[in-house]
Each structure stands twice: as structure tokens, then as C-alpha cells.
Amino acid sequence: MTGLELLAYNNKQAKEESEEEPEFDSQLRLELPLGVAGQDLEIAEDYVTQTIDIRIPYADEEYFYDYPMLGSSDHIDSLSYENESGYGIVEFITDKVYEISSSYDENYFYIDFLTPHEVYDKVVVIDAGHGGNAPGATKQGIYEKDIDLDIVLELKEIFDTSEDKSIGVYYTRTDDSNPSFENRAGLANKSDADLFISIHNNSTQSGRMSNINGTQVMYDEKKADVEHGTKGLAEICLEEVTAMTGSSNKGLVEGNEIYIIRSSEAPVALIEVGFMTNQTELNNLRSKEYQMKVAQGVYNAIMRAFAEGY
Ligand SMILES: [Zn+2]
Incomplete structure (x- = not known):
């Protein structure tokens, strides 16, 4: 039985x-x-x-x-x-x-x-890219997965110490694990998340060190016209992260080919915080101080999105 x-x-x-x-x-x-x-x-x-x-x-x-x-x-x-x-x-x-x-x-x-919405007013899912045996971009012995996670853990610290308990935050990972793409998007869809934000870092196509630097945010162009949707969220994330870090704004990028983006029922934004192939930006991304600024920028973006009606 x-x-x-x-x-x-x-x-x-x-x-x-x-x-x-x-x-x-x-x-x-x-x-x-x-x-x-x-x-x-x-x-x-x-x-x-x-x-x-x-x-x-x-x-x-x-x-x-x-x-x-x-x-x-x-x-x-x-x-x-x-x-x-x-x-x-x-x-x-x-x-x-x-x-x-x-x-x-x-x-x-x-x-x-x-359900999460019976417990919280708003529900956010945060995804740290890669993990486990999938390191993401690798430069000078530094793995993207570790920077992505460090930023997410700083963000978690902000939420955990916040007085405001009306927002429920779920994380696809808070350690060096590598959940499947289905589980990552599934966490957002199965929690009926109001926002789904993924943290990644970039590298040039060749993978060579270069002057190219700055923050990009990916969104689902197939849902670009939705009010309070993926494109608006991506814009908010781009503005708030660059405002906090001072990194250059490299604009929005179409991301429908990315599984977690096209599978998300929630408004989704995938933030490429900086280029690991740029020495200055790589140094920044490794520092706790900069990671905290990025986290604050993402937090500000989440708060602004809710204030704007997401
Ligand atoms: Zn990545």
C-alpha cells in the first residue's frame, strides 16, 4: 500500500x-x-x-x-x-x-x-546561477557560480534582517548545489511568485579579457508587451543595480532562449551583474563591499517593482 x-x-x-x-x-x-x-x-x-x-x-x-x-x-x-x-x-x-x-x-x-500567498502579501523567487559541477564563467580561477551565490546570500541577509515580513522570499539555492532548470523555474511557478529574479555574471563571447564591462538584464521578449511584466521588471533591475554599483548600463537583452526565462509564469529578469572578463569588474565582483551594493540594488528593484504595482 x-x-x-x-x-x-x-x-x-x-x-x-x-x-x-x-x-x-x-x-x-x-x-x-x-x-x-x-x-x-x-x-x-x-x-x-x-x-x-x-x-x-x-x-x-x-x-x-x-x-x-x-x-x-x-x-x-x-x-x-x-x-x-x-x-x-x-x-x-x-x-x-x-x-x-x-x-x-x-x-x-x-x-x-x-500557499505562500496565504502567508505573505508578496512572493519573490531568487535564483543564483549555476552551482555544483556547473561553475558558469570561469576566470583566473574564480567561478561565476560563487559570485552569483555570494550576491544572493547578501540579498538574503537584507531580507532576513528586514522588519518587513510581508514579503516571502524563496531561493533556488543557498549553497553550492545545482538545482535543475525545471526545479528553478518550478519554484517560481509553483509558489505563484510575483517576481522571479536570477543573478548571473557575464563574459565576452571569446572569453578573453577585454575592456567590455557593465550590467545587462535579460527578459522574455515574447512577453514584452505585458503590463507589469518581464520587460518592465528588467528595466527596474537595470536602473537600480547600476544606480547602486555605478557600473555602466549596457541595456536590456532578449532572453527567450533561456529556459528559466521562457518557462517562468512570473515576471522574470536575469541580471548579468558584470563582466568577469574585465579586470576591474572582476576585482569588484569578488569584493564583499561590491556584492553588498549589488544586493542592495536588487533589493531596491524588488521594492520599487512592488511600489509600482507588480
Ligand atoms: Zn551565468
Whole structure:
């Protein structure tokens, strides 16, 4: 029996055993193993793959059968249970991005799946280019993937320390991983993001060091006419990043051939912050001070976009 089949079976059993259907306000109800309190359960969410793990201490191999889970399977694509060295792990894979809302009483643990927009006024997805064994542009032993990530982590720092918690921000990566293009665009589409911004860095076509420098932003020219769409967002990003960094404005670039751009349902902008093939710009891009300015520019762009009605 799959986890979802077991859930359906439990619901049926519960209905047959009692006159009335067991009622609770949440989507799912887990029973706490004897001696385990609700606060001992740990929830881990991987938004990029829409995977939610709930770790239950002292849940053994038979837990799923001994303590039947009840509730609705809405939005759950797959449900499994595994026992691992003293822990039981209930794993959900959901059809979209959800925030878990949980509560508990003496006997039960309750789970609800909230959409990002039920939790936040606005939703932004930030993508650091490349990662893992895909370094992107490489110059003088410096990988583009690391600069892209450093900038995104500076941006994350700004959001994390902001008083304003009305904006939900999801990141395709915050470490040296390399999510698939499908997962990157999927995070934006499955969270119904209001904005999708990707951070990259440029190099000349030949890859040789040159005088060419400055910031470019890519957008989806096939959706260029959409009001509050990709082209307007790209313009805002270009203006705000160059205003903060003082880099030269090299204009907008058509980017429909880029998978994450053409696949994004949200207004999307891919910022090529600077040229790694320009020595001055490469030195800048490596410095924390400059990375912080870039991050502030992207942050300002996001705030301006929302102020302008995105
Ligand atoms: Zn790149």
C-alpha cells in the first residue's frame, strides 16, 4: 500500500468504526507515539523539490500502522513513511510550494498546507546561477557560480534582517548545489511568485579579457508587451543595480532562449551583474563591499517593482 492508499484506508476505517466521522479543522492529523510531545516533532521543508519531512522521535517501523494518520490528501502527490535510527520520517511531496502550519495537543499533531500567498502579501523567487559541477564563467580561477551565490546570500541577509515580513522570499539555492532548470523555474511557478529574479555574471563571447564591462538584464521578449511584466521588471533591475554599483548600463537583452526565462509564469529578469572578463569588474565582483551594493540594488528593484504595482 502506498502512503496515500493507507491514508484513504485509515479514513474509511475511522468512518466505519465510529458513527460520526472524526472531525478536526486541519488537513491532516498524526497521532503522537506514546510519550512523545508535539514539540518534539521536527519539520524540514525543501521548497525547491516541494518535499516536506516530519521527524517523529520514537516512531518505529510499525508507527504508520499502529497510529493511523487521518485527513485529506489534497495537494499531496506522494506520501511515504520511513524508520531511521530511532526516528520515524513522514515525507510529503506536494503539487505546489506550501508553507506548513502545525499545531498539537496531548495526543495529536495537526498539519495544514498554506500557499505562500496565504502567508505573505508578496512572493519573490531568487535564483543564483549555476552551482555544483556547473561553475558558469570561469576566470583566473574564480567561478561565476560563487559570485552569483555570494550576491544572493547578501540579498538574503537584507531580507532576513528586514522588519518587513510581508514579503516571502524563496531561493533556488543557498549553497553550492545545482538545482535543475525545471526545479528553478518550478519554484517560481509553483509558489505563484510575483517576481522571479536570477543573478548571473557575464563574459565576452571569446572569453578573453577585454575592456567590455557593465550590467545587462535579460527578459522574455515574447512577453514584452505585458503590463507589469518581464520587460518592465528588467528595466527596474537595470536602473537600480547600476544606480547602486555605478557600473555602466549596457541595456536590456532578449532572453527567450533561456529556459528559466521562457518557462517562468512570473515576471522574470536575469541580471548579468558584470563582466568577469574585465579586470576591474572582476576585482569588484569578488569584493564583499561590491556584492553588498549589488544586493542592495536588487533589493531596491524588488521594492520599487512592488511600489509600482507588480
Ligand atoms: Zn551565468
